[in-house]
Amino acid sequence: MVEKYTIRTDLAMEQKERFESDHVEVSGVVLEEEYDEEREIKITTVRIETENGAKMMGKPVGTYLTLEVPDMASADDGYHREISETLAGFLEKYVENEETKKEHSKEKGCSILTVGLGNREVTPDALGPYVVDQLNITRHMVQEYGRYGVEEESRIVSAIVPGVMAQTGMETAEIVQGVVKETKPDMILVIDALAARSSKRLNRTIQISDAGIHPGAGVGNHRSVITKETMGIPVIAIGVPTVVDAATIVNDTMENFIAALETSENLKGVGVVLQGYNSAEKYELVKELIAPHLNGMFVTPKDIDETIRRISYTVSEALNLLFSGKAGESEKKETA
Amino acid sequence: MVEKYTIRTDLAMEQKERFESDHVEVSGVVLEEEYDEEREIKITTVRIETENGAKMMGKPVGTYLTLEVPDMASADDGYHREISETLAGFLEKYVENEETKKEHSKEKGCSILTVGLGNREVTPDALGPYVVDQLNITRHMVQEYGRYGVEEESRIVSAIVPGVMAQTGMETAEIVQGVVKETKPDMILVIDALAARSSKRLNRTIQISDAGIHPGAGVGNHRSVITKETMGIPVIAIGVPTVVDAATIVNDTMENFIAALETSENLKGVGVVLQGYNSAEKYELVKELIAPHLNGMFVTPKDIDETIRRISYTVSEALNLLFSGKAGESEKKETA
Amino acid sequence: MVEKYTIRTDLAMEQKERFESDHVEVSGVVLEEEYDEEREIKITTVRIETENGAKMMGKPVGTYLTLEVPDMASADDGYHREISETLAGFLEKYVENEETKKEHSKEKGCSILTVGLGNREVTPDALGPYVVDQLNITRHMVQEYGRYGVEEESRIVSAIVPGVMAQTGMETAEIVQGVVKETKPDMILVIDALAARSSKRLNRTIQISDAGIHPGAGVGNHRSVITKETMGIPVIAIGVPTVVDAATIVNDTMENFIAALETSENLKGVGVVLQGYNSAEKYELVKELIAPHLNGMFVTPKDIDETIRRISYTVSEALNLLFSGKAGESEKKETA
């Protein structure tokens, strides 16, 4: 019953980490790590390659790329620009990869529907809407004036902030589905605020995935499935963890406590008893004690407003670079 | 070439008034007026019955009901509640009328998609989004728990704030169309901020129409067609004028000026000359002088923030009453 | 060292409760409870009467009145109006009490500066700003047109949303102090979002106190001292708990855990050991395990946006009733 005992995280790399700390081998899941020293960005790639891997990880098959950026909430504009360029570079690869599969492969200019998931009125859930607010939208220009209405290499960009179910009464996926069918973009790009397992990862991690959005993800824990399968076109998801589930934080401390009991000189007696428990049994013990009203509650830092504002700038700058068709250029220059 | 010379208004009653002041008979258009003395609400009904009437009026065939409420921007809560009840009563008739055509005629409970048109970021255009923010949404409850998830007589309510084209790159009608196809409501209810011809009507008039939304309407002058024809289901539009086109205000003053010239003792000479001009020629004279950069500009009061806030309360309270299925009750009580 | 071991709460009644659960007598602190059955509101009054009581409670001398309202976040408008009337009734007593001490005792009309504390950009901290947004402000009318510029019994109301230190670089108290000196109100009324000890109290409790605002209180844990002593005029504080400190929630669960260990059949061994620990020692054990990065983090419900919106309506309606000078009337009618 491994799944039951899974603590919630929307980051594939945290899920993988967990198995590693338990010394569990997960077949069908590949991990790669690299470090961009100059920019101080750690890049982790988790590839879930098989259905078994997907089942173990509790996440669909796909590639999950994570950038860890220690100072993402800081005020240094130059540094933010570097993160934006790095992020745009990775997104460019995903998008170019899809473009080469299409007929319009030679010219840039696939059309992208950007979806800002989350609730604009709840600060840590507002990342998606805030990012969309700052995008350079071009689809209506192209519709009106043709390809010449915009810069030469520019992609065709539309965007929607669908709201959350309590506001609309509809599944986000229903709204996006409808919009996709009417406006026929080539690709969907979803931005969402995520829940992390560790509060240390909050506001300093960006996950890019081609696996789309699956039920239970996001701050608001939405039930939407926005994937290539359901939408009929590729879905790239960009997520930043901004909250930790309240139950997760409690659980973490409890685990520390149990560990302490097991090793403490004074409390050896307890150690003896608890050593007889396996992980799942310990989790059951803990779960009973976590107050049920913690469901539907989240933990977030007090300065979340400033953090969300900065990160939304960084992500929107990356997207605007991607949309302009110039995302790969700085990189090319560097390599040259 | 009558249409060319039409000054813009989204209120059918203002359009009708204009013909009356020019002593033009418009066949196929019927006007009715009544006055609710107790509540100080003047009710004007304009019925455009023929295609000829529609052409003359520059508005589609349909019924346009206008409530004029002198103190709609005031702070008197009790009075606002009365307006809400009156508005809900009229909407109830429209909705009941559609419900009786359907199979589920006997039980209340048709499903209504509410659309808050306009731009949340431009104060006088934010009416639609603000109203939607305050609605009691129920569709997701009914989807989850069935009819018993909500109050007995409650209608099934969903809502969307689609944004404007500069934000989404899409026609509003495309978004609404997509959502309608996916979620299959029985009826659409659109809320929009309108442009009036006369600044005296700003923020004290509510228009209800079964003709939907047509191109060129609204503060942002959107190109959307959201009508029964395009959407396949009935569309009821609720609009409140919150701006006057800048060109309209200039034109009005100019007309006063020409009138003054024609009658003034001192300026008799001008009168002689201008008497030779007909209305269209005078309009041409004026039009040349109106600076072209006034296009895309609007006139609105400085206290528009407070006004929009109050009116959005009043309209949302009316809609929540309508959605609760109890809109007709106060009226029934009174008649009894 | 009792204080060290105090878990944070801004509610005097929770602090008192804690001593009771530990069977500690606190001299100089009086507790009264009553229950309004009709409106389902539980009213608790904590009176801190001596400096010793203040030291034990970690709160200044004063009266702390708490309304517990189980359904304060629900959508029932009628019920909200009842809460508003109850709240206004209590505030009326405080305000009248101060008015009778003044020369203008016979006429209503003392001047009140309302201060909306907190950060508008962080949802659970936005209560103060949201309440102020909806107040009927009159001071400028009276300044311009004299007493006849407003309704006869109306009080003179001004308001400010000072922002938080990260936004202004100033202590809130400095801003309020400056405004008080320039505009000379008779009284200050502060609205703030609070931290509770128990998540069960979130969004269903209102605390009214004549002790003002003291350091460490509020969601943002501000350092302001806004009291009669510092401001020179009476300060009434209205607070609603909207968050729980992350550390508090962890601690609560740990205490449950320890309690469970002590009573559990299977874990009796632990019980024996832990029985030797007193409260403070147990707290030390727990404190070490609570991750330090939980400082500056808070726990709040996912639907906090809707909750804050509703509660801000209820509180602002109460204040507008108070300001209109008609707060006592419904009560008088009832008694008559």
Next chain:
Amino acid sequence: MVEKYTIRTDLAMEQKERFESDHVEVSGVVLEEEYDEEREIKITTVRIETENGAKMMGKPVGTYLTLEVPDMASADDGYHREISETLAGFLEKYVENEETKKEHSKEKGCSILTVGLGNREVTPDALGPYVVDQLNITRHMVQEYGRYGVEEESRIVSAIVPGVMAQTGMETAEIVQGVVKETKPDMILVIDALAARSSKRLNRTIQISDAGIHPGAGVGNHRSVITKETMGIPVIAIGVPTVVDAATIVNDTMENFIAALETSENLKGVGVVLQGYNSAEKYELVKELIAPHLNGMFVTPKDIDETIRRISYTVSEALNLLFSGKAGESEKKETA
């Protein structure tokens, strides 16, 4: 009676222009113009040197520097950065000039209170609040950790968004006065949205003045006097025109109309009559025709939301550069 006939503008350069078009010499007022070809920025300096000049201009003695930037509302980030640098360079001179008068002349680091005037809820009036939202505030860091809490050359920055009178019941000047007395900054920097005479200047002009804020200025036409005289410390005002008074636009078109009448072949007769009128008489004629309800109404473009967002970025970036103490550096580099 020249003043009576003055059409409202908050831009000194427009006022000066007006006298020039009327061939009126205004003694005590000096005009200088230069053009930064590379950046396409026209710089106009109006120096009001005498009380007579001030009376004629309807503006206090002081220097009014205007940057005209044709593409200020466009999306080109690089260009915006150039405007920010130019603006920061001019502000640096004002601030340095004040700093050299003080004892702390040798080290940078005077303390600046930034005031974001205007109404956050009315889009074209929200410039000041939006700019303040994006500033790097440092005063609280310096208070807490001393000069070493911030970057070496950093100035000490505090900020306030006082709101407008309808929201606070207080004069903005009262609030600012109070804050100045409590927190004792060396200088005030005010940001405000202005009214222009010509709609062509909207959103493409920045005025910097050492004359402060005077009654009747700003979108909301506030009555505040925030000047060196009233505040006791230097006041630098930064303004961007975002609206035109409704009456101004009407008047402009009428003047065109009268001019057309005077020159038109067909309307010569009118010309003869109107030639007998002087400017003031013509203005009287026009004024009678301008509907009185246009008072309190303004004209603004439909895309004001995007425009305000971009300009607020540009201005806040300039201020953050100024505050960092590095505003002069790029310029120095260029000269070197």
